[in-house]
Amino acid sequence: MAAKTVKDTKVYQLAFSLAMQIFQLAKSFPKEETYSLTDQIRRSSRSVCICLREAYRKKIYPAHFVAKVSDSDMENSETEGWLEFALACQYISQDKYDNLYDLSNQVGKLLNHMLNNPDKY
Structure with missing residues (x-):
């Protein structure tokens, strides 16, 4: 069954979770x-x-x-780059980086599926 709204999609939910985790983390x-x-x-x-x-x-x-999905993918890639800087500057631990990068990677895979199969969305 297709999502009724973008908020019902797994990709949006994962991306929102990632953004909120980054928001909390960046406070430090x-x-x-x-x-x-x-x-x-x-x-x-x-x-x-x-x-x-x-x-x-x-x-x-x-x-x-x-x-717009391509723009979303680009922003996700940028986020991964900033996570690398946060790790290199020692603002986050390797474990935290690995967890956030994995979540971003999941988002990227789902965005890639959307780009290659727009008719399914």
Whole structure:
């Protein structure tokens, strides 16, 4: 059965969970990172969900749907990059990085499925 709203999709639920975990985690980042790493990782992780909402709003237009899902995938990839910086700067543990990266990877796989099968959404 197809999801009634984007919020009912597994990809949205996982992406939202990832964004909220990152939001909580970023509270512990140093103040000097406020306008760089902290803001950027929060923005990109949230944008995954926002782009999905935009995709679903106009899913009757396949090209628009694919473009916005592609944007969501791009934001997810950016989030992974910021997670790498957080790890390298020792703001997060390897275990926390591994867990968040795994969640992001799951989101990426689901987004890839959406990109390759837009008619199923």
